[in-house]
Structures are given as structure tokens and as C-alpha cells.
């Protein structure tokens with residue numbers, strides 16, 4: 091039924107969280123702080139608060155990236171260079187390529203099926219390509235749809251229009267697999283593409299899976 095599968099990357103094939111935790115740990119260690127779950131929670135509360143402030147239009151995106159480290163270390167009476175800390179964080183994230191459970195297994199299974207696999211991710215082109223390459227999954231995909239190169243991010247209709255034009259098939263022959271309700275599921279649905287939600291929430295998607303191997307029952 092489906093001839094093309096669009097795969098989201100972060101939280102779908104790549105485990106962003108493990109990479110993010112390691113990156114935060116690197117930043118803490120640069121100031122001699124040992125990572126604990128309390129410190130991690132403290133940082134995450136600050137980080138989350140800043141992203142919420144962005145949604146309210148109170149702060150610029152770029153400012154968050156440095157402010158979060160300034161604010162965190164300030165709680166510990168430390169004045170740091172937020173830009174330098176963000177650089178440490180970014181380097182680590184760029185090098186992170188932990189896979190979600192069964193990622194290789196399902197890609198290997200799908201490789202032998204009559205479907206074309208495509209990555210469909212938001213992010214910086216060079217970063218996402220490097221992470222896929224390092225994780226050993228880049229070659230499974232015939233197409234890479236990466237927002238920076240396309241000029242639009244999921245769920246923007248232009249992102250999906252670009253991908254549809256490239257593969258040149260009817261939207262009904264495509265399945266979008268992803269964990270984000272707002273970008274993957276809503277975006278694909280709007281483009282007339284069936285959706286497979288990978289996660290634990292109640293979502294209005296064509297399919298819902300709790301682990302990647304369940305895709306075998308769909309494709």
C-alpha cells in the first residue's frame with residue numbers, strides 16, 4: 091500500500107535525550123560540577139521556562155541558548171560565559187548519535203521491502219547528516235529531507251510540498267512516521283499523508299506504535 095516511508099529522526103530513530111544529557115553533563119563538568127538528577131532537573135526547569143517565554147514573545151530564540159547556562163550557573167553563584175557553554179553543548183549534540191531501540195533492526199527489515207525510505211527531519215543539514223552517518227543509518231535512505239536545506243520546517247506545508255515533489259508519488263502512497271504530534275503528525279495529515287505516531291499519548295493518527303518493530307505489521 092505504501093511505497094514511501096518518511097522517517098522523522100529525533101526521538102524516532104535517534105535518541106536525542108541521551109545525547110542531550112551527555113551534552114549538559116559536559117557543560118556542568120566544564121565548571122567542575124558533577125551531574126546529578128537534581129542538577130539536571132534544575133537546568134531543565136530553567137531551559138523549559140525560557141522556551142515558554144519564547145512562545146509568549148518575551149525572549150529571542152538565540153538568546154535562550156546562552157541565557158539558560160547563565161541562569162543555571164548563577165543559581166550556583168557562578169558567573170560563566172553563556173556563549174562558550176552553548177558551544178560546548180552544541181559540539182556534543184553535533185556528535186551525538188544514539189539510536190532508539192530497534193532502529194537498525196527495523197531499517198534492515200524495511201530495506202528488503204518494496205518501499206523507499208526517506209529521512210524527514212527538522213534541523214541543520216550538516217548536523218543531521220553527520221549524526222545519521224555516525225549512527226550508521228544514512229545509507230538506508232534514498233532521500234534526505236532536512237528543513238535547513240528545504241527552507242521550511244515541519245509542519246509547514248512547504249516542507250511536505252518539497253518532499254512530495256521530490257518523490258513524485260501521490261500523498262496516499264506515503265506514510266510519515268514520527269513522535270511529534272505538532273510537526274510530524276499534524277503536518278503530514280495536512281499534506282494528505284497518512285501518519286504513524288510513535289509514542290505514548292492519545293493521538294489522532296492513522297496508526298500509533300509504541301515501539302519501532304510494530305511497523306512490521308503496517309508496512
Ligand SMILES: [Mg+2]
Pocket residue numbers: 098099100101102268269270
Ligand atoms: Mg522527533
